[in-house]
Amino acid sequence: MTAQPTKLQFLPPDLKRELLPKHVAVIMDGNGRWAKRQGLPRIMGHKRGVDTLKDLLRCCKDWGIAALTAYAFSTENWKRPQEEVDFLMTLFQKVLRQELREMMEENVQIQFVGNLQALPPSLQAEISRSMAETRHNQAIRFTVATNYGGRQEILQACRAIAEKVQQGLLKPDQIDEELFESHLYTAGITDPDLLIRTSGEMRLSNFLLWQMAYGEIYITDALWPDFDRHEFHRALSAYQKRERRFGKV
Numbered sequence: 687m688t689a690q691p692t693k694l695q696f697l698p699p700d701l702k703r704e705l706l707p708k709h710v711a712v713i714m715d716g717n718g719r720w721a722k723r724q725g726l727p728r729i730m731g732h733k734r735g736v737d738t739l740k741d742l743l744r745c746c747k748d749w750g751i752a753a754l755t756a757y758a759f760s761t762e763n764w765k766r767p768q769e770e771v772d773f774l775m776t777l778f779q780k781v782l783r784q785e786l787r788e789m790m791e792e793n794v795q796i797q798f799v800g801n802l803q804a805l806p807p808s809l810q811a812e813i814s815r816s817m818a819e820t821r822h823n824q825a826i827r828f829t830v831a832t833n834y835g836g837r838q839e840i841l842q843a844c845r846a847i848a849e850k851v852q853q854g855l856l857k858p859d860q861i862d863e864e865l866f867e868s869h870l871y872t873a874g875i876t877d878p879d880l881l882i883r884t885s886g887e888m889r890l891s892n893f894l895l896w897q898m899a900y901g902e903i904y905i906t907d908a909l910w911p912d913f914d915r916h917e918f919h920r921a922l923s924a925y926q927k928r929e930r931r932f933g934k935v
């Protein structure tokens with residue numbers, strides 16, 4: 687996890703530690719536009735996006751945020767040009783291989799959520815290895831949504847639960863929120879408190895549909911490769927000014 691200047695290494699004094707989100711999720715949008723503006727091919731935006739993600743992960747750790755989840759590849763992203771899909775799959779694999787040692791040194795626990803069986807077998811192997819090796823790390827929980835779709839996640843949970851009912855292992859009235867959550871890809875991960883989306887789009891785009899029921903959403907016009915610690919500071923300041931009521935008055 688090298689690259690990127692480490693300005694704002696410590697939690698900025700105007701942020702209240704006790705009001706920080708415990709779990710931040712990000713939709714890393716705008717890589718292609720960033721590259722276009724620089725006169726570069728789209729894939730260079732994704733490469734630069736990896737550096738941004740690495741610095742955000744380190745920043746969350748530095749500032750005491752316990753979990754970060756990033757939307758790396760959606761179930762809809764397969765419709766992109768084959769060249770770009772291939773590039774992204776290779777990039778994920780390369781980054782995982784390169785960063786494993788540092789994740790161990792930095793005590794990062796990485797996990798992947800999504801329909802992982804449909805990913806290239808060599809990437810699946812790298813994913814399994816990194817998840818197994820980092821599983822006891824405790825400094826920060828880093829979740830990467832890859833071939834992830836919120837609707838698909840909910841459907842596969844319904845199917846798994848229906849099968850248990852059919853086999854007589856469960857009764858329909860035992861299906862409550864807790865049981866349902868335990869069948870999601872994100873079982874055991876607390877819901878995000880704050881979702882940040884870059885590049886100004888105001889959509890969830892099939893990301894964490896169940897989990898974001900009460901999460902705060904922050905949208906910035908910054909393109910993902912430009913999302914630095916100062917941008918993150920702004921997002922956290924805005925979050926700390928909000929009143930979270932969870933449906934209560």
Ligand code: FPP
Pocket residue numbers: 714715716717718719720732735736739756757758759763777778781782830885
């Ligand atoms: C969206 O920008 C970005 C993606 C679909 C890919 C994001 C992936 C990374 C930053 C790499 C993460 C790596 C690891 C190992 C987790 P876009 O292409 O939709 O941009 P545009 O809207 O400007 O076209």
